Amino acid sequence: MxxxxxxxxxxxxxxxxxxxxxxxxxxxxxxxxxxxxxxxxxxxxxxxxxxxxxxxxxxxYPGNPQGLVERPLPDMAYIHRELARKGVTLQLLWWEYKQNHPDGLQYSQFCQRYRQWRSKLDVVLRQPHRAGEQMQVDFAGDTVPIHDRETGEVWQAPIFVAVLPASNYTFAKAYPAQDLRSWIKAHCDALEFFGGVPEIIVPDNPKAGVTRACRYEPDLNPAYQEMAAHYGAAVIPARPRSPRDKAKVENAVLVVERWILAALRNHTFFSLHDANRAIREAVARLNDRPFQKLEGTRRSLYETLDKPALRPLPPQRYEFAEWRKAKVNLDYHVEVDRNYYSVPYPLVGETVDIRLTDGLVEILHRGKRVACHPRATGRGRSVTQIQHMPASHRRHREWTPSKLRRWAESVGPHTAQLVVTILEEKPHPEQGFRSCLGIIHLARKYGSDRLEAAAARACAARTFSYSSVKSILAHNLDQAPLPGPPDNQATPVHPNLRGPDYYAGGGP
The missing domain is CATH 1.10.10 (Arc Repressor Mutant, subunit A)
Known part of the structure; x- marks a missing residue:
């Protein structure tokens, strides 16, 4: 879709x-x-x-009740032989084919099937370039060495080159790597350098931009396609091993290597910023240098041809976003960089698309955004939205120890004493928390008055537990009177009773 x-x-x-x-x-x-x-x-x-x-x-696609119909195919060898005859065209052969097979292929499919069958000679075509139509891009083969002042190590910075074919106006800049982030950033920098957006961007087939290179159906990286959509441009990758599809940038790469990188070969750069400053000055000289066989310069042609034809840049620069796929776990969370983000619980087991920016994590299912979270730092963190939970989990999550105490006080003093004692005496807080949730369930089942009476009996018996209160309510002991206090009266005086003096004296 x-x-x-x-x-x-x-x-x-x-x-x-x-x-x-x-x-x-x-x-x-x-x-x-x-x-x-x-x-x-x-x-x-x-x-x-x-x-x-x-x-x-x-x-x-509302449905096709008739289903697919097998159509008779033309004899491709016969068509190829007949086309060699003078005056015979594909349209004439198709008309003759339709006379014999009224339910056969239509003209466009007829021509396409023949072109796929025919072995076509590789003919060089000189392509005219319309102003503002294309921007051809590629990484140069040569790199710029960057020296580390502290360690003395040298790493190679790749050079990104972009050109507008109508004027040959050229952009070049060094980047840390040829990864997806640098690839997207280079395109944004080139478009801002040109001051507008062409209709078509023609890249090679790098892994950063094209996930599956194919002569007929290449698949673009979702982030690359999103960047093109942000700027309102179309991406048409060159065919594999067909450098003539982007001949202008191939020539621009040679010019950059010979007139910029070679000219800077004796310079030592200690940072990417210093290298790009020198490259920027060299690119300006290149664009201002007069043509050998034409009048004017790259810049003058750009000002008169390409610049008026380019579309305006959008108000905001494209924010780099990385796309991934993930399966929703049983706990209705997806894992991203060892952190976990919630999605609506009905999507458990579904595969979702994840769009990552520096500050946000967006989760989409079948093209529709279902969750958006701030991106967590570190590892092992869980970011959960309550509305993504099932109703039972949501009720469990909403209760806190302070809320449990307030609820118990609203029922009665004995229930409050019971809940506070359970929370304080349990060896683990989670055990006391779950016991109190069970007592809340008993209140819903038996009512607050009966729960308060049962709590009073449990407190009198010093049995502070959910199971004790449940047993009292199940056996209707809450409706029986509480046992009175123990009798502390003195032993009555009677002549037949022997007192302590009798035994102290050793008997009669």
Missing amino acids: RKIREILRLKWEVGLSARQIARSLSISHSTVLDMLRRFECSGLSWPLPNIDDAELEAKL
């Missing part, structure tokens, strides 16, 4: 044509047209209302 939403966004927000959308998402042109047709027939409008992926799928 993520590609479906991306098709709709590229059509209605970015304004790309169906063929450009198909190239961006590496899907067929007919699939894009079919999706747009389904969207128009669904009665939905853009931007989409607040619906999850299941509702969107039900709107777009």
Whole structure:
């Protein structure tokens, strides 16, 4: 469903044509047209209302009762032979095919099947570049050595290069690594350097940006795709082992290596900041250097061609977010970096998407956000929202020792004495806490008056426990009168009774 939403966004927000959308998402042109047709027939409008992926799928695919129909396939070898004859076209061959097979393939599928079958020669195509249409990006092969003043160690900083093909206006900057965070940050810096957003970003197939490289259907990293959506651009990766798909940035990488990195080869840099300051000055000189065979410079062409055609930057810079997947545990929490975050308990056992920023943890299920937490520091911490708990857990969580005492005092003095004694005498606080919750359950079952009478009998017998109160109520002993105090009267005087003097004297 993520590609479906991306098709709709590229059509209605970015304004790309169906063929450009198909190239961006590496899907067929007919699939894009079919999706747009389904969207128009669904009665939905853009931007989409607040619906999850299941509702969107039900709107777009209400069902096909007729099912799939097997269509007869054309003879590809015959088509290939006939096309070699003068004047024969694919449209003519399709028309003849439909005469023999009225239920056969439509024209677009007919052409696509043939192109997949045919072994096509690799022909070099000189591509004209429209102003503001593309930004081609890549990491240079060479790096900049950074020296550590304290240890003397040297580490290599990779160089990110971006270029606008129409003007050859170039951006270059060193970064700590070629990981996802540096990849996203480099794109944001390049767009701010150019002062606008192109329609299409053309990268290579690095692991940071493309999770699965494929000639036909590459999968973008969700964070990379989210960054492109934030700026309103489409990402169309170059085909694997096809450098001519991004020939301008390949040439820009050579220029940066020869005119910037080679020129700085004798400089010693002790920080990334110092290296980038020197690279920034060298890039400015490169963009201001006159062309050899054309009039003007990269900067002058950028000012007249690319800059007016670029789309404006969004009000806020993209905040880097990392995407992960996790399964909801039995305790309705998901684990992120050894910390645990709650989700609504009905999602136990479901797989959810997790979006991580520096300060937030967002949890999504089927495209719909179900939880949002502040990101915890350290390890082993649990972040739980009460509304995510089942009702029984929520009631258990809401009780505290002070609240238990206040409740017992509202029932009566003997219940208060019973609860306080249980909380103080139990060897572990959790044991006393659970015993008091059991007494609350007895109050709901038998009523507050009977509980107070049972507590009075339990206190008189010095049996401070839940089981004792439960037994008193179960046997209706709370309705019997309490035993009186012990009789402390003196022994009555009687002539037949022998006193202590008798025994002290040794008897008669």
